[in-house]
Amino acid sequence: MKKTIFLACLLSGLLYGVRAQRTPDRYWNQRLQVGSFRLPLPPAGFLPEYLDLNGDGRPDAIRSVTIDDIPVLWLDDDGDMQRGDLEGDMDNDCLLVDRDKDGVYDLVVKYADLNGDGKADLQLIADYPKEGQRGWPNGHYMIVLDTDGDGEFNYINWNVMKLECWEKYGLSDFYTDYHGNTAFIKIHTSTDRMEDLRINWENPFLFYDPDGDGLSEMAIRVLDDPAADPEAEAAGFEKNQVKGAANWVSIALDLDNDNAPGNEFDFDCTLGFLGGGFDYMDQRHILRNMRGLPEADRFFVDPRFRQLTELIYPAHKEAWKLIFDRGRWQQAYFVFDEDDDCARWERVEFYYPMDPFKIGSFKGGVDNHPQADCAGDRGEWDTDNSGRGKLYVGRFDGRIHLYGAEWGCWRIDQNARYFQGYDRAWQGKSPEIFATVKYTDTDGNGFLDRIEYDLDGDRAFETTVSLAELGLDDRCDLIDPASMNYKDFRKLFDRVAGDMWSGARQAVAVARRYGLETLWYAKFMNPRSVREKYNDGFWLQFYIYKDLEYLFARQNDGDMLKKLHRAYFSSDWKSLTK
Template identity: 60%
Template sequence: MKYIFILFIAFISTYCYAQKSGDYWNNRLQIVSFRLPPPPIGYQPKLKDINGDGKPDVIYSITRDSIPVMWIDDDGDMTWDDFEGDTKNDCLLIDRNRDGIYGGQGDLIIDWVDTDGDGKADMQFVIEYPKVCTGEVWPNGHYMIVLDLDHDNIFNYIDWNTMQLKSWDKVGVCDFYTDYSGHTAFLKIHASTYNMEDLRLNWENPFLFYDKDGDNLSEMAIRILDSTKHVDSKLPANSFVNQQVNGVVDWVSIAVDMDNDNGPGNEFDFDMTIGFQGEGFNYMDQVHKINNLRGLAETDTFFMDARWRQLDELIYPDHENAWDLIFKRGEWNRVNFVWDEDGDCKRWERVEFYEPLDPFKTGWKGGGVDNHKQSDASGDRGEWDMDNSGRGKLYVSKFDGRIHLYGAEWGCWRIDQNAEYYQGWDRLWFGLDKNPNRFATVKYTDTDNNGFFDLIEYDMDGDKHFETIIDLRKIGVNDCCELIDISSFAYKDFVDLMQTVSDNMWNNALKALKVAEKNDINTTWYAKLKQVLSTQEKYQKGYWLQYYLYKDLEYQFSRSQDEKALKNLSKAYYSGDWDSMLR
């Protein structure tokens, strides 16, 4: 009884303390902060009628740690009993630095917009200003607009414990809190609105996500950039004049989940990215009207830069028009291609591109193919058409049965067979950067400039020297292949292509098994590679099973000094014609 009494007293003390403190319960706890903490119990917000119609238009209140906040009513439904605004058509200003200016330097603004009047927000504007105005444009602030096109009411993610925009926070490997999944889009620039000349435009303008099978996940993503233009060499590169977008897209990436194997716990699984650079295309005719963004004109004085609140249109290529604008209007002078061969990329953006640099150097800004900080240190295959001679077409090669970029001068596959490196979405964040000291490399070169790779070099022991060089012409293999024009592709065409490639890869592996067994190779060593459960496994294991059996056969024929068999083997393997050794 005494023990129960002590527990009761402890409970009452804790309860009384909580009531006394009055703070909202989810305040700096070690769990996710999904919402703005409302004011403490007992705090009385101040409501004000701005336009003299007898109804409140503004709420002055506080959130955690007495940070001042302001709610502006943009749809006329605020009442005198409200202690916070709504998240369907109101605007929230957070005075993070407590300087008494709600929409100024160092502050955060979130504006929800119900464009169709159905009582749910369809757009969300997030404006984040840096602590001080440095005079440099980039990267100082955020101007980001999320379009909720699939009406799931998911927008951007704010960490309310820090009052910061954190669009990259996630559950598990790639279930992001920000709405990158499904049929959705956003527009964004890492700059403050006052450093932008035309707020109808943006830098990532837009980022489009496509849900092609209706599972609320993204099977494709198209990133469209209106790069800032340096127009005055006499002024600093990061000045206002030299950091403006101008309505011309000059960089595009198209990421595709080729086998449509995303799902819960594997929300993003893009396999391939193809990208275009050049003069691009003008998109100023891609106008989208905005309804209901404009609030009370009298509230403009609360904002350091109220121009974005006065917009009645945004200009950007949308889901329906982006593809044709890229392939029909775009003028490109370079094409980039990357394939996630080790299957460990979980980026919401794309499989990050490799760069046409040193095959053996590693690390961010290290001068190697993984020079980009968001690329895989090892495991991807990059190819580059530096003059757009191939016009973005693809082909399935005979020598490895894989999809390659037509017109590429060269390419590089940095092998990470067990996906030991990267395994996520950004290797430099959260201290996850890990670069391999030794890795296998395969280099591809088009030596005769016909658009197809004909020289394959292997450094399989990782000593940074190519110990095996295969010239397809010398072994009698024609490098020319049927071209694949993706300019008219729908998503299903990509999936069908991947299915065909994987099926052919696996069928060739089964034939290689027959050739090996015919020549008394013990294939039980490779039992693990013989079991496939998916399209991706047919692709991955089919390639490796062929490679191991090819090398075992090569070893056996070398032991017996059978030069004819060696010659036939090389031609069979690099032409994908194992049947020639079964006749």
């Protein structure tokens, strides 16, 4: 009996608690220290207004409020809204938010079901700054295309009503859908400042998932940089407009496919082309379910995007051929993440052909770009695109290089203390002292043949190696990315890493032959992945090379020094066993 009474009291208390939670004065997730992933519903007791815009007796819009009594308007763009609904749906409807309560809806979120399967395939966000502040870089016009059908789109922080597409969990699990087979289109301005809403600046950003694990192993970014347009300016638009011509692309690759939950983005290198480019105005994609009722146009700062019947951009299947077959590029850049710490969704950010020793954002050094790794990457630059983006594996170091590059620079960050995050401000201070290796093509044949080392960090090269003076041929077999796919790049890096590790094992055998103790470098002798074979194999060879160099110098053995240099810079350790 006592147990029954106790249970009844407990149940009564639970029910009372539930009843208490059923009559809140506001939506539960407001200003809390947990993420805000949805628009907060109106407070209890608030009665939304239902608008019949076309006079057919059915509601076409819900006028309501959200957090802090901010006015919102839901537009029914597919005819299924009913009285009693607190919000629209997320397959075809459109949300408008008046963030500063000035009577202007300055944040718009539009969903569209493009293929008629009942689920949104497109989410468009139009973000309008205050009048007088519009124009680059204020505002956003961003479209996320759900090409893999996972229902994930962009991220808005509904506590502050702002687009925060860089927000993430952990290292690189971004809330905006950059994972898998997906795409987005974006520009940092508002639609009312753009002349043609069919085209864009990042047009598009494509993500590829060739192994189907829901993560991105490759990303292609296509830029249509705005150019001066006096006629558009005279018509009241932005002075600079996109023109339907791509003039900058980057291709980022996870060469060893080691991305995984907790390490969602691990691109290893980026190949990029600048200037010239290609026209893409024939790359048209039909849009459905964008229009909505014309009677609702009066609610928009700029209703033109609702009237779009197409978007124009290079899509997943076409982008590669357009880049390599149609592109008339003027420059090619290549960067490799040697310390393996890139965790951005875009790419390994480029180093630029600037000062090897100046360091810091906008300081005029190779890491001048604010998103670049201040130390740890290797950049190479073909400033006349003479090599057409072709690559090769250099015998002098066993690494992938850019054919046609006039020079390159590796800023060493052996322990990955300084990393490429999604904002340099999060990375901490740049190193004051760092090692640098510079590569130069002195004979202009497209292959790097001089290597200079500043290993003590005094910003002066203390060692210079000339392949020509060693009697070594710098020419190597060319690799043409135009004819490759992701699997081909995987095979390439597997071969590179395998050869690097094979060379390291040969170096160990040579060191033991000459009486050197190699267990000092035991850390590099047990690689557990393809990437570690690449990294550990390089460093193990380098340390053994330098130890042998010191040994032969102590012995005043000039002949062995010359043989050693030839062996190391031709990846021919076996020549030292003869």
